[in-house]
Amino acid sequence: MIRKLTLAAILLLAAAPSIAQAPIRSERVQFARGASAKAIKAAIKGDQIVDYMVGVRAGQTMTVSLKTGNASNYFNITAPGAEAALFIGSTSGNSHSFRVPSSGDYAVRVYLMRNAARRNETAGYTLTISVK
Template identity: 60%
Template structure:
């Protein structure tokens, strides 16, 4: 397999960034902090026309974030953007008003509430409630956002396909994989499994150290310049060093 990764020309993992209305935009930002001992909070607000509300939530790689928007206005949506990126990992206008996902990096995530352009032009109003939760234990290695260039249309610094196996007894297949590299030699490799589920593998100084799986079973062997990562009872991933480090 050719592991020369050409970031700017790679179409795998490409996603369309749907922007909210950006006319004469009024953007207000608010940090959301959970009460002591709590893992969630609900904020309420109103937007009108081109107004946008950004809610900033601090979280760590490996944790699970949930967001649910309740609104009577069918043109009212939200996006979720990770720390250090301008590309949303969730776009409400195409995916609905409920998000749940494992976080790829540590830092501040922005949840942007907006009206679609057609509704903004009509100067519509939306009263909404936004329920935000962050649960689970963070990864052993929690990557911070990087300033490296990303593949256009994605949050990844490189993308490729790797040999993978989702369960014992299944054949080895090719899975899409993207990497988010961070300062200090940390990285997150996100793998899309057959069926659409995802697995995050975390690296420290080029070495696989943990995953976002709930099982503690995690092992790594080396085959030349490739890490053979086994998770749980039989997940298996062959991750090349070049994907992780870019070197």
């Protein structure tokens, strides 16, 4: 009986659809000579995710804002080496300014919430990043 239940559980797991997630695309943000801000116009669809990597120094002020037509489109900011985001757009809005605590590459992750991703929605956006 236990052997049959174990076999049934293994077969169920094998038959379950795998949850595939699109790979996270990473892009380095380069400011034009003499500029301290950059506006990035792009789009994502479904479960696509983009990490914009921004090199900053401790003490600088970083400002990020997102303009989008899709109410489920947000961004998070993660410090170098951190596992948890220091800013979460879905709970805090589409703009954030902060004094950078430590030098390194900060990730600005643009994504769609799960509800929109499952419907394979598209979000055109303008992400503006400023470092002063």
